[in-house]
Amino acid sequence: MNRLISAKFKPSLASCAILGTIVLTSCASAADKTGQAPMSAPLPQEAAESSADVGGGSNMALDTAKTAPIQGRAAKAQAPVSRSQLVKKAELALRVNSIDKSIRTVSQLIQKQQGDLLSLESNKPYQQNSGQTATMQMRVPQAKLESSLDSIAQLGTVERRTLTAEDVSNQLVDNAARLRNFRKQESTLLKIMERAGSIPNVLQVSNELSQVRQSIEQLDAQLKSLRNQVAYSTITLSLEEAIATTLPERALGLQVQESWNQATYSVGALTTNLLKLGIWLIAYSPYLLLLTGAAWFGYTRFHQRHSQLPETRNSD
Incomplete structure (x- = not known):
């Protein structure tokens, strides 16, 4: 009796398993076309039992389809994020x-x-x-x-x-x-x-x-x-x-010494300049003598002419 019942129900259970696999495959392909993750629809208890009787290939396919999106999301979550250097x-x-x-x-x-x-x-x-x-x-x-x-x-x-x-x-x-x-x-x-x-x-x-x-x-x-x-x-x-720092006031002795140094330097500079001027005058003395002589000669000639004019007038 059990053999007759199993012989009657085995083809129907196998057909249910095949139909369920086709439905899941079509759903997965539709989800791939729309860009969404495939959603697996639950199988009836009878189809699950019949799939176990027919073979384990369909169960492995279903498990792979279920775990594939999960594994992809987990891989993305575990991927290290590179930090900018x-x-x-x-x-x-x-x-x-x-x-x-x-x-x-x-x-x-x-x-x-x-x-x-x-x-x-x-x-x-x-x-x-x-x-x-x-x-x-x-x-x-x-x-x-x-x-x-x-x-x-x-x-x-x-x-x-x-x-x-x-x-x-x-x-x-x-x-x-x-x-x-x-x-x-x-x-x-x-x-x-x-x-x-x-x-x-x-x-x-x-x-x-x-x-x-x-x-x-x-x-x-x-x-x-x-x-x-x-x-x-x-x-x-x-x-x-x-706050700007104030320089300390120098001592009186330093100020006097600085003034003395400046004075002696000024005297030395003046003496040096006078010596230089004397040297220049000595170097140009011939020209100066010529100019002086020419000026004296001109002055004397001019003075003589002016002195002779009153004498000529008096004689007239």
């Missing part, structure tokens, strides 16, 4: 009350932030109306750049604050890829050199190998420099004293 540079200008105290505070802050002081320049005032100025250049880890700027800004009044960033991600990727290619070329040339028998071939391969190694060293240095610039950010700090 930025070279950051900041400039900060402050007006402070004391330059020396600010320099000490900034130096201690740099050491605390595990940074380095690159340069320091301090200018003392030479006039009463000018104040002391200083310029500092330092570098700090990029993660501590903002906190360092905020701490330095608290030392005085911020007059200027700028921050620039340059994306060097493409340069790092390109240099890294080129470096890998050059290293592969180096290993290939080493293998060729081992197999090379004649001396000219060995020399040719050796020259190419030296060029490749030179390119490797250059790219490696560029990569290290870029990574160092990304890891550490540069800060240029300009300090200006708010």
Whole structure:
């Protein structure tokens, strides 16, 4: 009896399983055309049981269709997001009350932030109306750049604050890829050199190998420099004293000595100029004598003529 029942229901269960598979396939194709994820419709309990009797191929197809979108979304979620490699540079200008105290505070802050002081320049005032100025250049880890700027800004009044960033991600990727290619070329040339028998071939391969190694060293240095610039950010700090410092008044003895030096210098300069003038007069004395003689001769002639005119009138 059981055999007759199973023989009657087995074709109907198989047909139900086939129909369910066709429906799911059509739904999946429609979903692919509209750009949406395929939705799997639940099968009746009888179809599931009959599919188990017919074979496990349809169940595997259904499981694959169900898990494929989930696996795709999981792969997208697990894909790492590349972070931009930025070279950051900041400039900060402050007006402070004391330059020396600010320099000490900034130096201690740099050491605390595990940074380095690159340069320091301090200018003392030479006039009463000018104040002391200083310029500092330092570098700090990029993660501590903002906190360092905020701490330095608290030392005085911020007059200027700028921050620039340059994306060097493409340069790092390109240099890294080129470096890998050059290293592969180096290993290939080493293998060729081992197999090379004649001396000219060995020399040719050796020259190419030296060029490749030179390119490797250059790219490696560029990569290290870029990574160092990304890891550490540069800060240029300009300090200006708010109150101009007053120069101390010089002692009376120094003033008297300075006046005496100026007076003796003036006397010496005058004497020198008079000596120079005498030398010039001596050098031009012949011309001066000629001019003086000509002038005297003209004067005497003129005086004689005027003196003779009254005499002639009196005689008349």
